[in-house]
Amino acid sequence: MEQKNIPPRDGVQRYLNDRKPELSQKSLYNYRVSVNQFADWCEENQIRYLRELDGDLIAQYKDYRLERVATITARNDIRVIKNFIEFCESIHAVFSGLSELVRIPKTTVEDEICDDFLTKEEADAILPFLAKHEYATNRHLIVLILWKAGMRLSGLRALDVEDIDPDGPTLKIRHRPDKGTPLKNNRRGERNIYVTHEVMDVIEDYLTHTRPDVTDEYGRKPLIATRHGRPSHTTIQKAVYAATRPCTYNGGKCPFDRDPNDCEATKYAHITKCPGSVSPHALRRGYVTAARNAGQPKDVTGERVNMTGRVLDKHYDKGNFQEKANRRRDSLRDI
Numbered sequence: 001m002e003q004k005n006i007p008p009r010d011g012v013q014r015y016l017n018d019r020k021p022e023l024s025q026k027s028l029y030n031y032r033v034s035v036n037q038f039a040d041w042c043e044e045n046q047i048r049y050l051r052e053l054d055g056d057l058i059a060q061y062k063d064y065r066l067e068r069v070a071t072i073t074a075r076n077d078i079r080v081i082k083n084f085i086e087f088c089e090s091i092h093a094v095f096s097g098l099s100e101l102v103r104i105p106k107t108t109v110e111d112e113i114c115d116d117f118l119t120k121e122e123a124d125a126i127l128p129f130l131a132k133h134e135y136a137t138n139r140h141l142i143v144l145i146l147w148k149a150g151m152r153l154s155g156l157r158a159l160d161v162e163d164i165d166p167d168g169p170t171l172k173i174r175h176r177p178d179k180g181t182p183l184k185n186n187r188r189g190e191r192n193i194y195v196t197h198e199v200m201d202v203i204e205d206y207l208t209h210t211r212p213d214v215t216d217e218y219g220r221k222p223l224i225a226t227r228h229g230r231p232s233h234t235t236i237q238k239a240v241y242a243a244t245r246p247c248t249y250n251g252g253k254c255p256f257d258r259d260p261n262d263c264e265a266t267k268y269a270h271i272t273k274c275p276g277s278v279s280p281h282a283l284r285r286g287y288v289t290a291a292r293n294a295g296q297p298k299d300v301t302g303e304r305v306n307m308t309g310r311v312l313d314k315h316y317d318k319g320n321f322q323e324k325a326n327r328r329r330d331s332l333r334d335i
Contacts, residue, residue, distance in 0.1 A: 003051035006093040008042040011050050015087045025182050034080035037065075050093040055101035058085070066105060075105045117285035118244065118278050120293070123147050129249035136206040138224060138231070139239045144202060145171070146240065146280055149193050150287030150305040153236055153280040154184055159223040161207065168192070169200035173306075179218040180230070189306050237280055238271060246276040293323050 006014075012035045020028055041061055047053065061081070065074040082102040088094045118126075127147065130140040145156055155173045158181035163172040170192045175183040183189035195203075203223075211225050222230035245265060247254050256275055260266055265274035284305065291301045302308060 001092050003049075003095060004092050005049045005051065006088075006091070008039040008047060008050055011088055011091075011093050012036060012039045012084070014091065015084050018087060024184065024186070025177070030076075031080055034077045035084050037077070038081050038084070050088055051095070053085075053094050053098060055098070058098070058102050062103065062105060071105055078102065078104050116278055116282045117289060118147070118282050119286060120290040122244070123283075123286060123290070126243055126249050130243060131202075136202055136210050138210070138226070139243050141202065141206050142224060142236055142239045142280075143243045143283070144199060145195075146283040147287055148195055148199050150284050150291070150301075151193065152184055152189075152284065152306075153233060154182070155189070155306075156224065156280075157181060157222075157230065157233065157236060158183060161211075161221040161223055164200075164203060164207070164223060165192075166200055166204060169195050169197055171195060179220060180216065185306060191303070191306060193304060238268070240280045240283065241271040241274070241277045242268065244277045244282075245271065245274045247274075289323075293326075 015035060016028070016032055019031060023031065038061065041064060042050075042053075045057075047057070058081070062074065062078050065077050069077070082099055082104065085094060085099040085102055089096055089099060127144060130137075130143060134140045142156065145151070145159075146153075149155075149171065151173065158173065158176065159171060163174065165172065172192050173183065174190050175181075175187050177186075207223075211223075212227050214225050214227065214229050215221055216229040220230075224231055224236070226235065242248065247260050247263075247266070252260055254260055254263065258265075263274075264270045265272075265277070271277060288301055288305060291304075292298065
């Protein structure tokens with residue numbers, strides 16, 4: 001059958017509409033970014049209709065992405081584009097078999113592993129600083145819960161006031177996709193997380209003295225709240241980036257030989273440019289590593305943070321050779 005004249009942008013929208021029912025909000029967002037970048041590239045290269053695409057053009061786009069992003073990111077992008085091309089075949093926007101010509105970039109084990117994590121020593125410096133200078137503020141609570149519970153950003157953002165059980169003391173993580181807070185693993189991500197009484201004391205002080213009396217657009221009372229309701233993912237990310245800049249908590253000393261008076265990363269709009277600051281996910285990796293070094297069993301840690309042992313070993317446990325040897329020592333027998 002002859003291919004139809006479907007512009008890239010129209011094909012992208014039809015594809016996203018087709019995938020929307022089966023994808024989480026986070027996955028749909030990632031897919032949208034990938035295919036919109038591809039549509040932008042098509043327009044920049046005067047590709048008016050999707051039927052003009054061929055194997056060579058797809059290969060050029062792959063090279064284009066590899067020149068601009070990490071290999072693992074390019075691989076993920078091209079996987080989405082391959083799936084997009086398969087959809088385009090089904091609506092006769094491209095010639096049949098084009099998806100088979102899409103070659104996914106190969107990655108090494110090192111490409112797939114991110115080493116960005118917050119160490120226990122860094123956490124032990126950051127949390128006392130926040131407790132002294134920003135006690136029971138949004139920033140303090142965000143970093144405290146992410147570190148102590150090892151949860152994902154989406155889990156923290158999903159917490160409501162009613163999910164806090166002081167008697168436990170526990171935090172109840174629940175999947176509420178129809179009310180704006182889906183969890184990555186849907187209902188499989190639901191669980192109760194024990195925290196210490198010291199952590200719960202900070203939460204209760206936050207609720208009593210700091211938290212604004214607001215609801216979100218669904219009438220829910222978010223635990224972490226701003227004057228406008230539930231904070232966005234970006235707001236939480238910026239709070240972590242700001243709190244983990246070394247000069248923030250180490251007395252103004254920069255380990256990267258920058259002058260804090262001139263460093264652009266000291267300005268809130270550019271906090272992500274500090275080479276020492278980390279994202280919320282780095283706290284999750286740091287918690288897993290610290291928990292395993294402290295002797296917490298792998299299955300207990302995995303269930304607490306909602307991940308499999310395989311994923312924990314490959315992507316989250318950043319213990320060095322000696323730390324891992326120390327963990328095994330107590331279980332060894334002389335035979």
